[in-house]
Amino acid sequence: MHKIFTPSYLKKLLVAFAFLGVAESVFTYTAGPPAGYTNAPGNSNCTGCHSGSPITSGTQWSGITLTRAGGGGMSGVLPNAANAMTLSFTSPTSTTMGFQLCVLPSSATSTSASVGTFSFGTSTLVQTTSSTSPARQYLMHTSSGVGFAGGTATWNFNWQTPTTYTGGATFYVALNEADGNSSSSGDNIYLKTFTATVLPVRWLDFSATHTVDGVRLKWSTAQEINNQKFEVERSDDGVNFETIHTTKGKGNSETTSYYSYTDSNPLNGKAFYRIKQIDFDGNSDYSVVVNYEPNGLDEPIVLVNASTQSVWFSQPDAIKEVIVWGLNGQVVNKFETNGNATLTLTGLQNGLYLIEINGTQGSQWMKKLLVQ
Numbered sequence: 001m002h003k004i005f006t007p008s009y010l011k012k013l014l015v016a017f018a019f020l021g022v023a024e025s026v027f028t029y030t031a032g033p034p035a036g037y038t039n040a041p042g043n044s045n046c047t048g049c050h051s052g053s054p055i056t057s058g059t060q061w062s063g064i065t066l067t068r069a070g071g072g073g074m075s076g077v078l079p080n081a082a083n084a085m086t087l088s089f090t091s092p093t094s095t096t097m098g099f100q101l102c103v104l105p106s107s108a109t110s111t112s113a114s115v116g117t118f119s120f121g122t123s124t125l126v127q128t129t130s131s132t133s134p135a136r137q138y139l140m141h142t143s144s145g146v147g148f149a150g151g152t153a154t155w156n157f158n159w160q161t162p163t164t165y166t167g168g169a170t171f172y173v174a175l176n177e178a179d180g181n182s183s184s185s186g187d188n189i190y191l192k193t194f195t196a197t198v199l200p201v202r203w204l205d206f207s208a209t210h211t212v213d214g215v216r217l218k219w220s221t222a223q224e225i226n227n228q229k230f231e232v233e234r235s236d237d238g239v240n241f242e243t244i245h246t247t248k249g250k251g252n253s254e255t256t257s258y259y260s261y262t263d264s265n266p267l268n269g270k271a272f273y274r275i276k277q278i279d280f281d282g283n284s285d286y287s288v289v290v291n292y293e294p295n296g297l298d299e300p301i302v303l304v305n306a307s308t309q310s311v312w313f314s315q316p317d318a319i320k321e322v323i324v325w326g327l328n329g330q331v332v333n334k335f336e337t338n339g340n341a342t343l344t345l346t347g348l349q350n351g352l353y354l355i356e357i358n359g360t361q362g363s364q365w366m367k368k369l370l371v372q
Contacts, residue, residue, distance in 0.1 A: 035131045035138045038102045039191045040172035042110030042134065046100075046189040050176065054191045064089045066171055066194040068159075069330060074196040079225055080163040082119075084156070084330065089175055089190075091151040096178040099155065100140040106168025106195065110134070115169045115198075120157045146178075164252075166200035166225050167283055199285050200225045201277050204256065207363035208273050208292040214264040215292055219275055220366075222354075224253040231276040232261050238272040238289060249277070269294065272362075291362035302357055304367045309345045311355060311367070316341045323356040324348070324369075345369070 039045040039054070047054055055061050068074055069084040077083060089097060104112050113135040120126045125145030130137045139157055148154070171194040179186040202222035209216050217232060227249035233241035245261050263273075275287040301314035313319045316339050324332040324345060332353065337343055345355070348371045355367040 033098070033100050033140055035129045035136070037100050038138065038172040038174050040102055040104055040136075040170075041108050041112065043102075043172070045191055046174050046176050050185075050187045050189055052185070052187065052189060054174075054189050056191050060091070060177070060188070061190050061192060064173065064175060064190060064192050066173065068196070074194065077161055077169075077196050077198045078202055079161050079166060079198055079200070079223065081161050083159045083161065085159050087153075087155045087157075087173065089153045089177075091153075091177050093151070094177050094179060095148055095151050096146050097148060097153040097176060098141040098146045098178070099153075099173060099175045100138055101171055101173040102136055102138050103159065103169050103171045103196075104136075105165075106170050108170065115165055116159055116161045118157055118159060123156060126155050126157050161198050164225060166198050166279065167281075169196045169198055170194070171196070200227055200279050200283065201285060203287050203364075204366040205364060206275060206287050206290055207359070207365065208271075208290045208361075209363075210294065211262065214262045215266045215271070215273075216260065216262050217273055217275075217290075218258070218260045219287060220256055220258045221250075221253070222256055222366075224250045224257060226279045226281065227251060227253075228278050228280045230259065231278065232263075233274050233276055234263065234267070235272040235274075236267055236270070238291070241272070241274065243276075251280075266292075266294075288364050289362055290364075293361055300359070302365055302367060304355055304369050306370055306372075309348055309369070309371060311343045311345065311357065313337070313341055313343075313357075318359050318361070320358045320360045323358070325354040325356060326351070 036043045037046055037048065045054055065088045067086050087099060087101065091097060103115050105115055111134045114137045117137055118128050118139045125142060126139055127142045128137055128139055141155065145155060173192045173194065175190040177188040177190065201224050204220040204222050206219040229249050230247045231243045232245040234244050235241040244263060247259055247261065250257050271292045272289050273292060274289045276284055278284045300318045303312045305312065311322055316337060319337045321337060322335045322343055326332050333347065335343055335345065350371050353369045353371065355369050357365040357367065
């Protein structure tokens with residue numbers, strides 16, 4: 001007996017498979033799901049087309065991960081930077097999976113616009129779509145990005161953060177684990193969120209050195225967004241800090257800014273310093289903590305040689321490690337100095353890099369290196 005495909009039955013099939021193309025080519029929905037199915041404020045979720053209730057807990061739900069490459073996790077995201085992201089999920093029963101996600105401000109409402117934009121290079125597994133009211137961009141699977149041997153799905157993409165946004169950002173993810181029965185029943189729909197923090201300041205140098213007038217603190221930033229002020233904090237144990245000075249910030253700046261302060265009444269022994277950065281809206285961020293030793297070494301001279309791709313230190317014992325950063329905010333390589341006065345930075349392609357030098361007492365310096 002043959003099934004008669006009436007117009008109403010065909011319409012039902014198209015709705016059922018609008019979110020996720022299945023393995024059989026006759027049912028593959030090559031355009032991908034429509035916009036607005038992430039369960040974000042103002043969005044629907046996949047249960048509009050697939051039967052059952054959304055899953056928001058459990059072992060399989062916990063296995064959904066969204067990670068950012070290059071170190072720093074999701075809490076150290078820089079503004080105006082490209083972040084390589086990976087969404088992953090492993091199913092014990094299915095090899096057919098799909099997803100849709102968007103990223104909004106942490107306090108988003110139904111009218112909030114997206115934070116940043118998505119791109120995916122030459123990948124054929126993901127694609128984007130958008131809406132205009134509100135202005136949102138969505139990332140999702142393609143018809144080529146639904147089948148995964150072994151039941152492990154991995155989708156890679158880039159998230160470009162805005163130049164003028166700082167604060168919390170939430171990724172809303174809806175994921176479909178399909179059973180391949182060519183109907184809307186039997187599929188598992190998972191809903192999950194991931195939180196990132198976009199920092200308001202690109203920190204550069206921060207050091208504490210001895211002078212005849214006291215402890216000289218110097219710090220600099222490569223970029224500031226909505227930055228009201230800096231508070232210099234001091235501690236004798238590295239845990240409990242007190243504010244000893246306040247310096248006005250630049251507000252918004254795309255150029256390197258330099259700051260300094262001398263603690264003219266320092267502690268008698270070991271001290272810890274850090275800088276608290278405060279936005280006009282009250283959000284804040286911290287620099288690294290500098291460990292100051294009264295009898296420690298003076299600030300070393302650090303020279304970067306572009307022709308030999310090397311770094312030279314006047315006091316090798318004062319240097320702990322060197323980290324090479326790309327301008328996209330990702331770590332390219334890390335090097336231990338091991339007391340050597342000269343360190344060769346191997347394997348760098350042509351381009352501009354930031355060289356982070358970390359001292360043994362916690363001081364930090366940043367240098368630029370152009371490889372041609």
